[in-house]
Amino acid sequence: MSNATRYALKQVEVHTNVVHERIEITISDDGPGIPDELLPFLFHRFVKGKDGESGLGLAISRAIVERCGGTIVAGNRHEGGAVISLSFPAAAGR
Template identity: 70%
Template sequence: MLQALLNIVSNATRYASKQIRIYVGINKEQIEITISDDGAGIPADVLPYLFHRFVKGTDGDTGLGLAISRAIVERCGGLISAGNGEREGAVVSLSFPAVIGTQ
């Protein structure tokens, strides 16, 4: 999970103008993590393919980071999605089943 989060936060630092926000919470037995930035956002033509291998943004490196993140999140039973904020910037959301009271 750490690798997935590092990949996502690394992308946010690459594309943010000044600010990155990380939100963590529990909602209806789901752990939710949202990473957003105040950059230009994700181009509409890239969004459907963002988590595919070798898909890169303008300043991207190999195009593997988000594909690896998706694989990690899905193997942990979670979901990952991306979009653009209402005003600006990219938003990447992760959700996982909360495991409560494992005794």
């Protein structure tokens, strides 16, 4: 969320959904997007974009998400801007 608000021009969107017993969360913005050459390394430690800070935030996010049994991926929207998608297993019995 902090990256989306940092890079957004005017809009940040958050969408949630349950698909095939998984909770999906997408966060997107209307900013400049993520350089294509950075996408494969975005969740590695100390990798940061042009205006990035420490390069640790997304690596820490990935570690937390994966420890919860989830996945996290980044990409660019066709309309422009970045999108981060998270997916987690839904709790049993819900």
